Amino acid sequence: MVCTANDISAWKDFPKGLRVLLLDEDSNSAAEIKSKLEAMDYIVYTFCNQNEALSAVSSRPESFHVAIVEVSTSNNNGSFKFLETAKDLPTVMTSNIHCISTMMKCIALGAVEFLRKPLSEDKLRNIWQHVVHKAFNAAGKDLSESLKPGKESVFSMLHLQMENGIPMNEDSDKTEDASVVHEIDREPSPGSDKYPAPSTPQLKQGERLLDDGDCQEHTNCSTEKESGEQDGESKSVETTSGNAIAEVTAPIGQPQGSRVSDVKGVADLVDGNKGESTVHSHPQNRVNRKDSQASAEKPSTVSGLHSSCLNKANRKKLKVDWTHELHKKFVQAVDQLGVDQAIPSRILELMKVEGLTRHNVASHLQQKYRMHRRHILPKEDDPRWPQRDQTQRSCYPHKPIMAFPPYHSNHVVPVGPLYPMWGAPPHPANIQMWGSPGYPPWQPTESWHWKPYPGFQADAWGCPVMHPPPGYCSAFTQNASGFHCSSTMDNRSGMPHNSVEHQPAEEVIDKVVKEAINKPWLPLPLGLKPPSTEGVLAELSRQGISAVPPHINGSNP
DNA sequence: CTGTTAATAT
DNA sequence: TATATTAACA
Numbered sequence: 001m002v003c004t005a006n007d008i009s010a011w012k013d014f015p016k017g018l019r020v021l022l023l024d025e026d027s028n029s030a031a032e033i034k035s036k037l038e039a040m041d042y043i044v045y046t047f048c049n050q051n052e053a054l055s056a057v058s059s060r061p062e063s064f065h066v067a068i069v070e071v072s073t074s075n076n077n078g079s080f081k082f083l084e085t086a087k088d089l090p091t092v093m094t095s096n097i098h099c100i101s102t103m104m105k106c107i108a109l110g111a112v113e114f115l116r117k118p119l120s121e122d123k124l125r126n127i128w129q130h131v132v133h134k135a136f137n138a139a140g141k142d143l144s145e146s147l148k149p150g151k152e153s154v155f156s157m158l159h160l161q162m163e164n165g166i167p168m169n170e171d172s173d174k175t176e177d178a179s180v181v182h183e184i185d186r187e188p189s190p191g192s193d194k195y196p197a198p199s200t201p202q203l204k205q206g207e208r209l210l211d212d213g214d215c216q217e218h219t220n221c222s223t224e225k226e227s228g229e230q231d232g233e234s235k236s237v238e239t240t241s242g243n244a245i246a247e248v249t250a251p252i253g254q255p256q257g258s259r260v261s262d263v264k265g266v267a268d269l270v271d272g273n274k275g276e277s278t279v280h281s282h283p284q285n286r287v288n289r290k291d292s293q294a295s296a297e298k299p300s301t302v303s304g305l306h307s308s309c310l311n312k313a314n315r316k317k318l319k320v321d322w323t324h325e326l327h328k329k330f331v332q333a334v335d336q337l338g339v340d341q342a343i344p345s346r347i348l349e350l351m352k353v354e355g356l357t358r359h360n361v362a363s364h365l366q367q368k369y370r371m372h373r374r375h376i377l378p379k380e381d382d383p384r385w386p387q388r389d390q391t392q393r394s395c396y397p398h399k400p401i402m403a404f405p406p407y408h409s410n411h412v413v414p415v416g417p418l419y420p421m422w423g424a425p426p427h428p429a430n431i432q433m434w435g436s437p438g439y440p441p442w443q444p445t446e447s448w449h450w451k452p453y454p455g456f457q458a459d460a461w462g463c464p465v466m467h468p469p470p471g472y473c474s475a476f477t478q479n480a481s482g483f484h485c486s487s488t489m490d491n492r493s494g495m496p497h498n499s500v501e502h503q504p505a506e507e508v509i510d511k512v513v514k515e516a517i518n519k520p521w522l523p524l525p526l527g528l529k530p531p532s533t534e535g536v537l538a539e540l541s542r543q544g545i546s547a548v549p550p551h552i553n554g555s556n557p
Numbered sequence: 558c559t560g561t562t563a564a565t566a567t
Numbered sequence: 568t569a570t571a572t573t574a575a576c577a
Contacts, residue, residue: 319567319571344560362560363571559577566572 005135015128016041019063021089023053023082024070029117033068036124050078057086065131067091068119071106083109090130094119320360329353330364 008014020042024030027048034044045064047053057064067089071079083091083106093106094115103114112130115123322330333350334342344362351361 322570358559359572363562363573366561367570562574562576564572564574567570 008132008135013041015125017043018065018128018131019043019045020127021045021047021053021057021064021067021069021086023047023050023067024094025049025072025075026070029070033119033124036119036121040121040125042124042127050075050082054082054085057082057089061086061088064089066127068124068127069093069111070117071095071097071102073097076102080105080109083111090127090134092127092130320356320364322364326351326353326356327364330361334365 011017020037022030022033022037022044024033024046025048030046030048034046037044045056047056053067053069057067067082067086069079069082069091071093072095079093083093087110090112091110092113092115093103093111094117095102096117098114098116106114112133320326329351330347333347336350337343337346342365344358344365347365348356348358348361
């Protein structure tokens with residue numbers, strides 16, 4: 001069937017001699033194409049009859065490297081059948097018609113590209129790319145996931161080839177399609193000497209969610225720019241091939257990369273029954289909607305056929321796009337776990353999101369957290385500040401509440417509810433709420449920390465703390481000897497502050513106190529004004545601390 | 558190894 | 568700028 005990477009690297013004048021199967025019922029068109037191809041030293045086998053072509057492919061698949069198949073309104077099915085039959089043969093579909101769905105279907109069924117007729121020489125000239133792509137793609141697979149080696153070998157191979165100065169297509173690069181050559185070429189360039197390939201730890205997880213990355217750019221766009229809308233389509237695509245081990249990922253340009261992205265779109269479009277896909281066919285079915293659950297189970301989705309082609313799609317780097325849904329899961333997980341357990345790995349588990357890595361989660365977690373904190377508190381957090389060191393702030397028996405950080409500006413919810421976080425009794429349902437966009441900047445201040453009491457106060461990322469929890473204050477007063485938090489605070493906020501006043505867990509109090517002590521500059525949620533410096537100093541001295549430790553701008557440990 | 562964090566990249 | 572990824576560290 002197709003040649004291997006090795007074959008190619010050993011191929012003399014590479015594209016020359018490439019055997020092209022041409023199937024076009026329009027003999028004129030066929031002849032034209034053929035002559036063009038031959039002018040480029042391709043070896044063309046023309047078929048005007050599908051059956052013949054099919055049998056040829058079936059009987060001697062090794063005879064062709066690439067196929068160009070015309071699809072017309074009349075031979076639709078036949079063409080598709082060809083795709084099905086010649087899965088291993090990189091097949092370029094071509095047609096006079098270019099309805100998006102047809103194109104998509106072709107791609108979905110495994111076509112490497114869809115070209116609109118007439119086929120320009122440039123387009124024809126570059127069909128070899130698909131052969132290369134396939135070859136290396138396969139190579140990558142063989143090499144298993146030892147990406148690096150695979151990658152490198154690929155590079156080296158290509159380099160050999162390239163550097164030998166292949167006269168082939170002087171202009172290939174300007175093709176619409178990503179030029180494989182270039183892509184690859186520039187990869188190692190940064191320093192062919194420096195091999196230290198970027199380790200991609202996250203790949204290890206195997207399945208990865210991927211986002212469209214940039215592949216779609218190359219897509220069948222080659223057909224025309226007109227495919228603007230299509231972009232939209234493919235955008236929302238995803239490859240839920242789940243378990244599929246992340247093979248490849250080699251930064252190798254994917255000439256027809258489209259595939260990956262198109263798949264889903266097509267699936268929906270073509271035969272709609274894509275199982276889960278439908279589910280999220282919602283508006284924001286953004287990019288990576290790797291569904292939590294076994295998305296893997298159906299590698300052979302769309303039509304059962306081309307499946308092999310599909311899952312073959314290689315994922316690239318793919319960044320994790322923390323969409324709402326994703327974040328929702330995240331938060332949910334965190335909530336479920338509780339502060340003390342909200343560690344990346346667990347969160348990850350709970351999220352059950354394919355392809356997410358601990359790192360991703362950790363990073364997300366940390367960054368959000370940190371971010372907020374930083375935002376709220378001045379950098380200088382003098383560690384030496386007199387504070388009882390309650391190290392056991394670790395776990396509150398209660399569940400922490402985490403809301404959604406105001407990131408991804410698209411806060412979906414107008415925070416009507418005061419409890420946009422989970423576990424918040426008032427609105428248990430509003431799980432996926434985000435913090436209110438417009439809450440006063442200082443509000444989140446203390447709302448950052450885990451909520452000390454369930455159902456008590458909003459206390460989470462970006463959560464508007466509508467009611468200054470009196471509890472805070474009382475707790476505060478009780479322990480924070482150093483601060484004058486008049487115990488007379490009002491309880492006007494009809495909150496169940498009592499619960500707190502009863503007998504807050506020490507840890508909680510400690511935590512609060514600690515917090516307050518640590519960050520005296522923070523506006524108190526109580527509407528009280530922060531203690532004046534003088535006051536603090538005075539208190540300190542009263543406690544035997546005569547001088548305030550020098551400020552060492554926190555940052556450095 | 559895992560979680561944190563800082564540094565970087567996009 | 569914001570946010571994601573990498574790398575380094577504890």
